Amino acid sequence: MKEVKVLGAGCKNCETTAHIISSRAEKMGVAIHIEKVSDMAEILGFGVMSTPGIVVDGQVVHTGGIPSFDDVDEWLAE
């Protein structure tokens, strides 16, 4: 089970990002637990300022935008 966090104040880009990750995981058959983090202290705690940011198993893998399908697949496959 992979722990995925989407960091962002709840703007449209963050929603889209969470949606992309869930649908790619489903397609790949990878079990994930996805959580949307909108608390500023927690977002900055990860050292991230540009949202949406993505954290997979405690590691920041992406910041500042909607990720590409290829990138998401790569993070989920690792």
Next chain:
Amino acid sequence: MLNWFTDLADLVVFHFLEMDSGSKATRALHFFIEDVTKIFFLLVTIVFLIGFFRSLVSPERARKMIGGQSPWKSYPLAVSLGAVTPFCSCSSVPLFIGFLEAGIPLGVTMAFLITSPMINEVAVLVLASTMGWKIAVAYVITGLAVGLLGGLAVAALKLEHHVEEYVWKIRMGETTLPTTDSTLPGRIRYASSQVREIVGRIWPYVLGGIGVGAMLHGFVPQSFFLEYAAADNPMAVPVAVLLGIPLYSNATGVIPVAEALLAKGVPIGTALALMMSVAAISLPEMIILRKVIKLPLIGIFVMWLFISFVAVGYLFNAIFA
């Protein structure tokens, strides 16, 4: 080379649609087709090239570069990095907190936040390609000056107590952000993702701006602008800035509107003031910033921008008269 887009619009409007060359709808449609093809072509090309050479700076890197510098360095650095750091307005809050947490003074942080939406290399290059280098350079210099002086004003007035208390308590974590792949395929992949990201985010504003520009171009007679927006009407500049305050568009999105206004004889200062006001201040942005700063500081922020955009308008109307 940009004549191709005029030729293309000619071809569609006059040859395929066989529209009457004198009608209002023809003029509007011609403007629309020319600008949609031209601006999106420029946008995609410019964003790709910028992404390829990796001249975009992430907010996290900007924070590291500005933090710990003397005021002599941090203000110029903040406005120039503001110009090359693209971020979506929903990142303004974490960005604001992250800057203050790094010990960057409030004035420097505000200078960054004022400049960033107003100037970016994409908008400047589109502006230069459509309206010429002179206007683009004027826009950049005044935009940097407004950001710089605004930041200095915030610092001089010592407004730190208007920042929400919780902001000062947040501690930022250390992280090693994903490393960049600088091989050729890696650069191409990154540049394409930037095109998707940036064009994907701003296209509605650009299309909307072209639509408004086309309407102005086709349907509003020149006499209207000569009567109400000429340089000898001192009210034209403040009214243009006031109109732009609640409206929000991306800096690239207002270019077609300014282009149409200039062609109708609206003076350059008035057009620049409107562009800056639409790009820099907006109601949604103020609502977002309210999460970190109290109303008096937002009030001062908006007042400062209003006064400086009006000043920019009068200045350029006088210089280019």
